[in-house]
Amino acid sequence: MDGIKVSVITIGDELLIGQVIDTNSAWIAQELNKIGVWVHRRLAVGDARNEIWKALDDESAVSNVILITGGLGPTADDITKPLLCEYFGGKMIMDEATLKHITYLFTEVFKRPLPLLExxxxxxxxxDVATVLKNEVGTAPNMLFEKDGKIFISMPGVPHEMKAAMNNHVLPLLQQRFQLPYIGHRTLLTAGIGESFLAERIKGFESSLPSxxxxxxxxxxxxxRLRLTAQGGQAETEKILNEKFAILKEEVKDVLAVDEDIPFEVLLGRLLRxxxxTVSTAESCTGGYIAHLITSIAGSSDYFKGSAVSYSNSIKENVLQVNNxxxxxVGAVSEETVKEMVSGVLKVMETDYAVAVSGIMGPGGGSDDKPVGTVWIAVGNAQKIVTKRMHFRFDRKRNIELTAVNALYLLCRFVETNS
Amino acid sequence: MDGIKVSVITIGDELLIGQVIDTNSAWIAQELNKIGVWVHRRLAVGDARNEIWKALDDESAVSNVILITGGLGPTADDITKPLLCEYFGGKMIMDEATLKHITYLFTEVFKRPLPLLExxxxxxxxxDVATVLKNEVGTAPNMLFEKDGKIFISMPGVPHEMKAAMNNHVLPLLQQRFQLPYIGHRTLLTAGIGESFLAERIKGFESSLPSxxxxxxxxxxxxxRLRLTAQGGQAETEKILNEKFAILKEEVKDVLAVDEDIPFEVLLGRLLRxxxxTVSTAESCTGGYIAHLITSIAGSSDYFKGSAVSYSNSIKENVLQVNNxxxxxVGAVSEETVKEMVSGVLKVMETDYAVAVSGIMGPGGGSDDKPVGTVWIAVGNAQKIVTKRMHFRFDRKRNIELTAVNALYLLCRFVETNS
Incomplete structure (x- = not known):
């Protein structure tokens, strides 16, 4: 069998009322992409019989692999399994291997007293028309159905159970069943240039790209971010992709922030290693978010020592020795304050580098002089401190993210050029 | 016109290769829900002509309102606008009001030199077949199309531009065009009981619910989390929903964590106010994530003073006065250490309450004695400190989230019962 077309169906009212953000789909797409599979359509429907039925009809009409997540819990709102049984014309039977596995999980892992609940x-x-694909980390079995040459795989919606199903069953099965093309991506990130100006600058490059x-x-x-995506035979595709990426890098070199699809916290870790x-942070307006990003990377304890989240001025004075x-x-949101915060945290945390931020994230707290979105960032070491004033025009959440990302970017640049 | 059925189509390769997580759809669904509209299907397709065309065909066959996000940028990868023009049988014309608005944004807001780029x-x-709905915060105009009694609205994919389009145009328009039913939700959160045990306990309640x-x-x-969702006339629906919710709360009262759909950081803010x-945090393994959650709430500077992120033991000693x-x-991951961290941060930050966490988030750093996922949490005030040992079995990201959420839950309970 060759020529794969994948649809992903996610089932659950919680997705359609917006109570839960669908992170599963992005993860599934990334992993499929790594083995050369492009998700073709992604559909979310509620826990309603006719909607799920129609989704199965629609997606199997346009795709030959239909991955289904969600709707497999033990409770009455989950209707997917009996519906799949009916859709594929089977009847429900007790799967002894699954029952044994569930019993094992309840007694040995969850440490619950027997007997099992109904x-x-x-x-x-x-x-009985499904092939059970063992769910190693949970109680709801994954199920494989085949009909008219199409493959349907139903997985739980719980993220770590879905991930186990993908890694242990789905990805190997697709690699075995299909001749998969090579898909390559190269991504770079620019800073300090708008999208349309960037497009104007590289339009010659863009029109030079093969189909x-x-x-x-x-x-x-x-x-x-600019992403080149190529498809074809691996060797030739990689070669032309690398050539084109080198040209692209050259064309944007004055605004190039990083030439990989990695966040700045990963780049920072590499540079420090x-x-x-070592590094520390002194955070006012970001409230610990920069430290959180840095420590989201495994092994960051090798180079990150700590952070002083100084939300109140008394902490800026007492912990960071900012001058009263x-x-x-000049106030907490000022160039002088963030410089003193860097000096202070370098001493308290005894690190080589530090970053400090202070700003007004909104919605309240702004003034004519310092409107909401005003941010001062300082990065430095014992010899030198560099500052930057920024102004963001978004909501609180996004202002915090923008401040953190820009602070990490400045910190990376400082470490790169001062070490 | 009555009887609304909404489909949301999101356009963009970045969604299908998983480079971007789709947060727009959840937000759109939430806002629609507030005005009594249930999203019926949600479909994501790539930047490919025939996929977008088919999505328009498919969704307009089952829905009468089709909301489209993405694919409207100024660059060559965005093909949506000309495609929509062709789909609805129009021709492209220059919209002078939009041009004036774009010119205004570039000169007055972005401070770019004229002339505009092509x-x-x-x-x-x-x-020319579209009604332009002004994009107050960006350059890509929103467009309304009507065909065979169906409404199509195309919005940019940039979140704050999409949000402005929804608030300023889409929500008012739908309220004006449709007789909308009332949809009510009541949500509570339980802690300390598994899904299937909970379901067993409240199965009588569940079968008592009207259709x-x-x-x-x-x-x-x-x-x-348990969510009751009701639909119907507002007065009668709210009445029965409130009655049923009161019964449900009573049935789970011993495991009830919070009886609203709010995160613990919001509950904490209310309790402290x-x-x-006031409160402070001393964080080792969560690396500032608890402080970040607390400060994600506007106005949190009224009760949150700061955090000591003590990733390295030297910070635990020097800043938090944990005993060498x-x-x-007993090591950094121990009951004694988190107790001393609470005492230390209470003093350094001069707050009424504090929370401290120390644990091993993985993937490295575990031992036989303290495997990956081992966490100690302490919450307290000057009089009393309560501790809890937990064990999580997930990946680093999720272990950090679980630690933070459980720490905030314990902190809320402590504040509730000790104030």
Missing amino acids: SNRRQALVP NIKLAYLPNYGMV RHNK ETLAS | SNRRQALVP NIKLAYLPNYGMV RHNK ETLAS
Whole structure:
């Protein structure tokens, strides 16, 4: 079998009323992409019989692999399993291997007293037309159905159970069943140039691309990511992709922030490891978000020592030794304050580098002089401190994210050029 | 016109390769829900002509309102606008009002020198069959199309531009055109009971629900949220919903964590305001994430003073005055250490309450004695400190989230019972 077309169906009212953000779909798409599969359509429907039925009809009409997540819990709002049974014309039977696995999980892992509840036992009921794909980390079995040459796989919506199903079953199965093309991406991030100016600058480059390479613009956080995507035989595709990417890098070199699809916290970790240096943060308006980003990277304890989140001025004075007079004269949101915060946190945390931020994230707290969105960032070491004033025009959440990303960007640049 | 059915189509390759997580759809669904509209289907397709065309065909066959986001940028990868023009049988014309608005944005807001780039001018080209809905915060105009009694609205994918379009145009328009039913939700969160045990306990309640009320189980962070959703005339629906919700609360009262759909950081803020108290955090393994959650709430500077993110033991000693002997004898991940961290941060930050966490988030750093996922949490005030040991079995990101959510939950309970 070759020529794969994948649809992803996510089932659950919680997605359609917006109570839950769908992160599963992005993860599934990324993993499929790595093995050369492009998700073709993604559909979300509610926990309603006719909607799910129609989704199965619609997606199997246009795709030959239909991945289904959600709707497999033990409770009465989950109707997917009996519906799948009916859709594929089977009857429900007790799967002894699954029952044994559920019993094992309840007794050995969850440490619950036996006997199992009826609803737990019912999770081991599967359509006799399904092939059970073991759910190693949960109680709801994954199920494979095949009909008219199409493959349907139903997985739980719980993210870590879905991930286990993808890694243990779905990805290997697709690699075995299909001749998969190579899909390559190269991504770079620019800073300090708008999307349309960037497009104007590289329009010659864009029109020079062969038909199997696409260029995409992904503006975010006031920066623009550029992604080249190519499809074809691996060797030739990689070669031309690398050539084109080198040309693109050259064309944007004065605004190039990073030439990979990695966040700045990963780049920062690499730079610090390379130079065997440490970092700390002094955060006012970001409230710990920069430290959170840095420590989201495994192994960051090797180079990150700590953070002083100084939301109130008393902490800026007592912990970070910011001058009382500075705060009184120019205020907490000022160049002088963030410089003193860097000096203070370098000393308290005994690190080689530090970053400090202070700003007004909104919606309240702004003034004519310092409107909401005003931010001062300082990065430095014992010898030198560099500052930047920024102004963001978004809501609180996004202002915090923008401040953190820009602070990490400035910190990376400082470490790169001062080590 | 009555009987609304809404489909949301999101356009963009970045969604299908998983480079971007779709947060727009959840927001759109939430806002529609508030005015009594249920999203019926949600479809994501790539920047490909025939996929977008088919999506328009498919969704207009089942829905009468089709909301489209994405694909409107100034760059060549965005093909949506000319496609919509062709789909609705129009031709592209220059919209002078939009051009004036774009010129205003570039000169007055973005402070760019004139003349506009050709790509910026092109954003003012719209199909003559579209009604332009002004994009107050960006350059890509929103467009309304009507065909065979169906409404199509195309919005940019940039979140704050989409939000402005929804608030300023889409929501008012739908309220004007349709007789909208009332949809009510009541949500509570339980802690300390598994989904299936909870379902077993309240199965009598669930079977007592009238057909216009649905119960949903939403497990997350090791807790289970229960949501009642009712539809009908507002007065009678609210009455029965409130009655049923009161019964449900009573049935789960021993495991009830919060009886609203709010995160713990919001509950914490309310409790602290009510008692006019302050809080600080001392974070090791969460790396500032608890402080970030607390400060994500506008106005949190009224009760949050700061955080000491003590990733390295030297910070635990120097900033938080954790005993060197404690660290040497029982280690950083221990009940004694988190108790001393609470005491220390209470003093340094001069707050009424504090929370401290220390644990091993993985993937490295575990031992036989303290495997990955081991976490100690302490919450307290000057009089009393309460601790809890937890064990999580997930990846680093999720272990951090689980630790933070459980720490905030314990903190809320402590503030509730000790003030």
